[in-house]
Amino acid sequence: MKITVTKAFIEEFKTKNGAWTKRQLELVGVRWPPKKGWQRKVIGLQITQEAGDEFKEISLRTYHTNNSISAIKTSDRIDILENQVKDLWEVINLLIDKLDRNKL
Numbered sequence: 361m362k363i364t365v366t367k368a369f370i371e372e373f374k375t376k377n378g379a380w381t382k383r384q385l386e387l388v389g390v391r392w393p394p395k396k397g398w399q400r401k402v403i404g405l406q407i408t409q410e411a412g413d414e415f416k417e418i419s420l421r422t423y424h425t426n427n428s429i430s431a432i433k434t435s436d437r438i439d440i441l442e443n444q445v446k447d448l449w450e451v452i453n454l455l456i457d458k459l460d461r462n463k464l
Contacts, residue, residue: 368443
């Protein structure tokens with residue numbers, strides 16, 4: 361299964377220093393050191409579930425408490441939640457399509 365890189369995904373899984381590790385950037389196809397605008401370029405990119413899980417795990421391993429959604433300012437929290445809802449709808453629609461194809 362593939363996951364889509366979103367702004368919410370990138371922001372939610374920063375390290376304790378408020379940035380990303382070299383390995384995290386590699387997982388989304390960014391060379392080290394990252395160039396200005398790298399985030400814009402990776403939004404919408406499809407990565408493997410394994411790469412996404414490793415990206416998250418690195419963040420959680422380095423910074424568990426302040427990386428929760430409650431530690432993010434309200435306007436950013438709303439953006440993150442909106443993006444998560446969009447991501448969920450995309451998955452739901454894919455599942456509905458699969459179900460419809462299997463009924464034929």
